[in-house]
Amino acid sequence: MSSDANRELVERFYQQVVNERRLDAIDELLSEDFVHNGEQRGREGQRRTYEAFFAGFPDLTSEVVEILAAGDEVAVHRRWTGTHEGLFQGVEPTGRRVEFESTAILRLRDGQIAEYRGVVDLLGLMQQLGAAPAVSF
Template sequence: MVTDMAATTTTEENKQIARRFPEEVATKGNTDVLEEICAEDVIDHSPLGEARGLEELEDQMEFLRSAFGDFSATVEDIVAEGDTVAMRVTLRGTHKGEFMGVEPTGRDFEVGNMVFTRIEDGKIAERWVQPDTLGLMQQLGAVDRPEK
C-alpha cells in the first residue's frame, strides 16, 4: 500500500520526542531542550493562550514553573499514530506565585492533563494541552466545588 505521507520518524521515535516536553522541560525546567525538540515556529494551544515560537513557549513554561513550585508532569499513558502522539499526564505542584489572577495559596495540587502533539520532521510542530483547569482551581481554593 502506497501513501503520500512521508514519515521522517517512526511512531516510537515520535513518542520519545513528545514525552521529552513534560519530562525535561516541564518537570526539570530545562528550557534549553526546546530548541532541540521543537520546530522554530512551534504552536502551543493551552488554557494559558496560544504560544507561537520558541521564545513565547519558553516564556510560558517559565511563568508556569514560577507559579507552581516543585512543578512536575508525569506521563501516565502514551499512544501514537502517524505524526500524532497522545499523552495522559499528571500535573503536580505547589501554588507559589500568581496564576490566572489567583494570588499564591501555598496549596498543593494534582490534576490530569491531556496532550496531543504533532511531530513534523522529527520536531514538535504543534501541541494541544488540556489540563483539568476546573480541578486545579478547586484545589487552589479559587472556585468552589459545585454541590450535587
C-alpha cells in the first residue's frame, strides 16, 4: 500500500473504532497477531483495551493533531477528550471532563495495522481524575 493509503487506514481505524464505537472494525483493520508496545495482544487484547476506556469514558473521542506516513509506518499525534462517568483503572467516576494526548508509530502489513509503538499521557489523565499527584519540574 502507498503511504497515503496507510495514513488513510490509520485515520479510518481511529474514526471507526474510537469515535463511532465500532469495535467490530478491529477485526478488519488490525492484524490477528497485532503487537502493542512489544506485547502480542492480538485483536482481542486491543478490543479489551478500548472497552476499558469506553467503560470509563463513554463519550471518549479522538482527533488528529498531526499525522505523517512513510512507507509502511504512520506516525500519529492525537488528542483525546471525554467525561469520566465510569470506573477506570480503579478510579470511581468523578464526572470530570478530561483531555490527554498520545503519540504513536504504527506499522502496517498487508493492509492492516500490525504494530503500535507509542505513549499515552496516562499520568496527565490520572492527575485530571485526582488519582495522581501533580508533578512539577
